Amino acid sequence: MKQMDAVQKRLLQEVADLHDIPEGAYNLRANGESVGRATTANIDIQSKPEGSGIDIRIKSGTKNESVHIPVVLSESGLKETVYNDFYIGDDCDVLIVAGCGIDNCGSQDSEHDGIHRFFVGKNSKIRYVEKHYGSGDGSGKRILDPKTEVYQEEGSTVEMEMVQIKGVDSTHRTTLAELGKDAKLIIRERLMTHGEQNAESVYKVELKGDGSSADVVSRSVARDTSFQKLDLCIIGDAACTGHTECDSIIMDSGRILAVPSLEANNIDAALVHEAAIGKIAGEQLIKLMTLGLTEAEAEEQIINGFLK
Amino acid sequence: MLELKNISFSADSDGKNAEIIRDLTLTVGDNRFVVITGPNGGGKSTLAKIIAGIVTPTSGQMLLNGEDITSKSITERARMGVGFAFQQPVRFKGLTVHDLMRIAAGKDITAADACEYLSEVGLCAKDYIDREVNASLSGGELKRIEIATVLARDVKLALFDEPEAGIDLWSFNNLIRIFEKMRNTDKKRTIIVISHQERILNIADEIIVLADGQVTKQGTKDEILPEIIGGKFAVGTCCKLGKEE
Numbered sequence: 001m002k003q004m005d006a007v008q009k010r011l012l013q014e015v016a017d018l019h020d021i022p023e024g025a026y027n028l029r030a031n032g033e034s035v036g037r038a039t040t041a042n043i044d045i046q047s048k049p050e051g052s053g054i055d056i057r058i059k060s061g062t063k064n065e066s067v068h069i070p071v072v073l074s075e076s077g078l079k080e081t082v083y084n085d086f087y088i089g090d091d092c093d094v095l096i097v098a099g100c101g102i103d104n105c106g107s108q109d110s111e112h113d114g115i116h117r118f119f120v121g122k123n124s125k126i127r128y129v130e131k132h133y134g135s136g137d138g139s140g141k142r143i144l145d146p147k148t149e150v151y152q153e154e155g156s157t158v159e160m161e162m163v164q165i166k167g168v169d170s171t172h173r174t175t176l177a178e179l180g181k182d183a184k185l186i187i188r189e190r191l192m193t194h195g196e197q198n199a200e201s202v203y204k205v206e207l208k209g210d211g212s213s214a215d216v217v218s219r220s221v222a223r224d225t226s227f228q229k230l231d232l233c234i235i236g237d238a239a240c241t242g243h244t245e246c247d248s249i250i251m252d253s254g255r256i257l258a259v260p261s262l263e264a265n266n267i268d269a270a271l272v273h274e275a276a277i278g279k280i281a282g283e284q285l286i287k288l289m290t291l292g293l294t295e296a297e298a299e300e301q302i303i304n305g306f307l308k
Numbered sequence: 309m310l311e312l313k314n315i316s317f318s319a320d321s322d323g324k325n326a327e328i329i330r331d332l333t334l335t336v337g338d339n340r341f342v343v344i345t346g347p348n349g350g351g352k353s354t355l356a357k358i359i360a361g362i363v364t365p366t367s368g369q370m371l372l373n374g375e376d377i378t379s380k381s382i383t384e385r386a387r388m389g390v391g392f393a394f395q396q397p398v399r400f401k402g403l404t405v406h407d408l409m410r411i412a413a414g415k416d417i418t419a420a421d422a423c424e425y426l427s428e429v430g431l432c433a434k435d436y437i438d439r440e441v442n443a444s445l446s447g448g449e450l451k452r453i454e455i456a457t458v459l460a461r462d463v464k465l466a467l468f469d470e471p472e473a474g475i476d477l478w479s480f481n482n483l484i485r486i487f488e489k490m491r492n493t494d495k496k497r498t499i500i501v502i503s504h505q506e507r508i509l510n511i512a513d514e515i516i517v518l519a520d521g522q523v524t525k526q527g528t529k530d531e532i533l534p535e536i537i538g539g540k541f542a543v544g545t546c547c548k549l550g551k552e553e
Binding site for chain 1: 360362381382383386387390391392394398400401402404407411412414457461
């Protein structure tokens with residue numbers, strides 16, 4: 001396998017909490033090419049014939065295994081679109097860690113668009129963690145436009161944790177999900193934007209099977225002059241329960257547009273949405289200041305807790 | 309020692325200038341347990357907030373152990389050893405009880421350390437340490453955590469604004485025990501509690517009655533308590549209301 005340089009290693013640590021090569025199955029992609037791969041008896045990773053991504057196949061009954069597929073970009077001006085398909089068998093219990101770190105010190109825009117599709121078999125349990133991180137002081141923009149599609153069969157559970165806290169200039173995230181009978185989807189999104197960043201996050205969850213449920217919670221902070229658009233939509237086509245929550249803090253001249261929407265197409269669909277946007281409550285700052293923090297320290301603690 | 313000299317505070321209310329604290333002068337000695345009581349709207353909470361730096365007085369001067377703190381910020385006063393337990397505890401989305409105790413202690417305390425303070429206020433720490441300080445906690449639980457944040461700090465002057473409000477009888481007994489313990493420890497610490505509760509008044513070294521923004525009575529428990537109980541604050545409320553109309 002090729003050696004990674006210090007910048008790539010740092011990016012890898014940010015997005016996947018990895019210092020070096022992970023255990024279990026993995027595929028590392030750096031600057032547009034695969035730099036390392038490992039498969040296990042139960043998890044197979046193959047490059048797509050056209051070279052545009054990978055297929056990950058997880059055998060039925062695979063439990064307590066993990067797959068890491070982080071991507072790092074440290075070259076300025078690189079633009080790539082990658083298709084990763086996950087075929088997960090029945091009765092699995094697997095952790096999938098993805099994520100992308102971009103370091104752009106140059107003047108050209110760098111962009112990574114990951115298109116992830118998950119086909120989750122019956123009664124399988126998947127935990128998916130995706131972190132996005134950008135660094136570098138070049139004038140070139142760091143752009144991430146991920147698209148995630150999830151197809152859940154009967155009785156399956158998918159938990160998704162999406163985090164983008166730092167350094168990504170522009171992101172347009174789309175997440176689509178279709179749930180069968182008794183399937184369960186839990187999404188936790190954490191988003192923070194700085195400077196002039198622009199982030200758009202669109203969720204469309206379709207509850208197609210009886211007994212299916214979705215809980216989509218987004219917490220975000222918009223600082224400086226950044227802008228966020230959060231579009232959370234749940235469609236209930238069966239006897240199902242859905243909940244969306246969009247909770248945002250605005251600071252400085254940050255702006256947020258929250259567009260939660262619900263569509264019930266079945267008399268037994270029970271859907272709820274909550275949305276709140278506001279600045280940090282003055283009394284929260286005061287409370288922490290009476291414990292000895294300065295206003296700036298209090299702000300930091302409140303934001304850290306909120307995005308944890 | 310805390311000295312308040314000619315403190316006044318007025319605020320605009322419905323276009324009228326309302327005087328909430330009027331030319332108040334007060335000295336609280338070291339290692340005292342002082343209870344401030346008096347009718348609602350008398351200025352008690354405002355006075356506590358003025359001492360903590362949350363409310364800036366219109367005029368007057370404040371000294372803490374001889375140092376002028378009048379223009380000091382909330383943070384500076386907190387770092388000088390002023391602690392304040394809010395009447396209505398603040399909720400935080402995302403911050404856990406452990407986070408809050410860590411901030412209060414000013415260092416990275418372990419779960420075991422945090423547990424000590426929480427068990428002081430009658431919470432089984434194991435069940436609470438990782439809970440968020442949000443609406444999922446009851447008013448009484450939040451109130452006890454609020455008190456624990458003051459216990460976790462090494463304060464010289466502790467202010468409690470109606471600590472009994474919103475807590476159940478069992479916790480109330482515990483609260484009395486906490487205050488007794490706080491005053492019996494040998495640390496040089498002054499405790500000021502705003503309360504209407506006879507049992508809290510009963511453990512005071514000193515009672516201050518605040519009405520209409522002024523100290524109307526100040527003295528030892530034995531002097532003041534008999535005057536208050538069965539006195540004009542406890543009876544004749546209807547007549548008083550009648551007069552105001």
